[in-house]
Amino acid sequence: MLRVERSKFWMSVGTLLLILLLPVSSSWTGEAVVVRDGGFSLELVALPLDAVDSFFLAREFPATAAREIAEHGCVHKLAAAYDRDAGEKAITVDLATWRVRPASGSWIPLALKETWAESWKKQNVPKPAQIAFRWALFPTQQTFHPGDRNWGMLPVGFAPGTLFDLNAVWQVGEKRSETTLTHLQCASLKTGP
Amino acid sequence: MNPMRCVLFFLVVAIWTATHGTALAFNGLLPMSNRPSAKEFALKDSEGRLHALSQYRGQVVLVNFWATWCPPCLKEMPSMERLWKEMGGKGLVILAVNIGESADNVEYFGFSHNLTFPLLLDQEDSTSRAWTVRGLPTSYLLDSQGRIVYQAIGERDWDDPDLKKLIIKLIQEVKKP
Numbered sequence: 092m093l094r095v096e097r098s099k100f101w102m103s104v105g106t107l108l109l110i111l112l113l114p115v116s117s118s119w120t121g122e123a124v125v126v127r128d129g130g131f132s133l134e135l136v137a138l139p140l141d142a143v144d145s146f147f148l149a150r151e152f153p154a155t156a157a158r159e160i161a162e163h164g165c166v167h168k169l170a171a172a173y174d175r176d177a178g179e180k181a182i183t184v185d186l187a188t189w190r191v192r193p194a195s196g197s198w199i200p201l202a203l204k205e206t207w208a209e210s211w212k213k214q215n216v217p218k219p220a221q222i223a224f225r226w227a228l229f230p231t232q233q234t235f236h237p238g239d240r241n242w243g244m245l246p247v248g249f250a251p252g253t254l255f256d257l258n259a260v261w262q263v264g265e266k267r268s269e270t271t272l273t274h275l276q277c278a279s280l281k282t283g284p
Numbered sequence: 285m286n287p288m289r290c291v292l293f294f295l296v297v298a299i300w301t302a303t304h305g306t307a308l309a310f311n312g313l314l315p316m317s318n319r320p321s322a323k324e325f326a327l328k329d330s331e332g333r334l335h336a337l338s339q340y341r342g343q344v345v346l347v348n349f350w351a352t353w354c355p356p357c358l359k360e361m362p363s364m365e366r367l368w369k370e371m372g373g374k375g376l377v378i379l380a381v382n383i384g385e386s387a388d389n390v391e392y393f394g395f396s397h398n399l400t401f402p403l404l405l406d407q408e409d410s411t412s413r414a415w416t417v418r419g420l421p422t423s424y425l426l427d428s429q430g431r432i433v434y435q436a437i438g439e440r441d442w443d444d445p446d447l448k449k450l451i452i453k454l455i456q457e458v459k460k461p
């Protein structure tokens with residue numbers, strides 16, 4: 092039993108290392124984009140389709156569902172960090188207020204994890220896979236205090252290779268801050284050189 | 285400005301910075317006002333032993349929510365193990381609650397990373413939901429009465445000297461009459 096789990100385990104570790112190395116390995120995807128506001132930072136990097144696919148396969152997703160999110164999710168890694176000495180105001184991120192715009196289109200809301208989760212439920216995706224999905228994605232709403240950081244996947248919901256802009260919003264105490272990141276790109280179907 | 289008022293102003297600023305400012309930023313742990321009671325749970329570890337949170341009343345408990353596929357969780361585990369080796373059995377208990385994975389997977393992870401503190405299984409993620417955990421890893425430091433004193437979202441260096449001092453202080457609270 093342990094032997095079966097061992098192969099799955101090393102598959103997970105491999106995927107995990109791949110995702111960890113992404114910010115320094117830009118030949119696979121676009122560069123990591125970092126936004127800074129005082130001591131608060133947001134980092135966004137497009138994940139290769141294969142990495143997304145294998146991550147969810149190792150989490151007991153059926154192959155079709157794993158491929159669905161890899162090919163239609165335009166999944167990015169989103170990491171948020173709030174420096175421990177940066178102040179005392181709480182910072183709130185609510186992905187429901189974020190908007191994306193494909194190169195030839197208008198602004199639309201992100202497909203949130205709750206929407207994806209509903210789809211997995213309808214498709215009878217196994218429960219452990221649904222749980223892993225819920226935890227692997229960046230939380231829809233989160234409040235950060237100094238020293239806090241979090242990371243997770245952010246499915247943007249476009250086809251591979253799509254160019255798009257992203258309007259990111261966060262709240263520092265009572266003050267609303269936002270930025271528009273332009274010329275972002277979903278990972279393409281072909282990976283590697 | 286009146287010199288007396290000037291001295292008072294700086295005194296107030298200094299006291300406020302020394303108390304409020306440092307308390308918020310202490311090793312990045314968020315102090316919980318009024319120390320809310322932690323929700324009870326009873327979970328099996330990867331070897332099948334049942335752990336109820338209430339059985340550790342009287343000790344300081346570090347409850348950590350994690351998953352094997354979570355890179356920041358992986359990063360903080362070695363420091364947690366060092367903390368456990370140094371302070372486990374001396375008034376500190378570490379309960380690392382894995383979310384949604386199989387006992388075999390968690391057991392193998394513990395074995396391959398030389399982890400010796402209990403790795404609990406929250407396979408239905410009901411405990412993490414009850415504790416309203418938002419991201420992984422998230423940790424809570426509980427006092428001897430089962431109340432949440434600090435919260436931390438994201439990885440931490442658990443054997444940081446300042447943090448150990450804080451844990452020792454919490455353990456010493458137990459010994460006071």
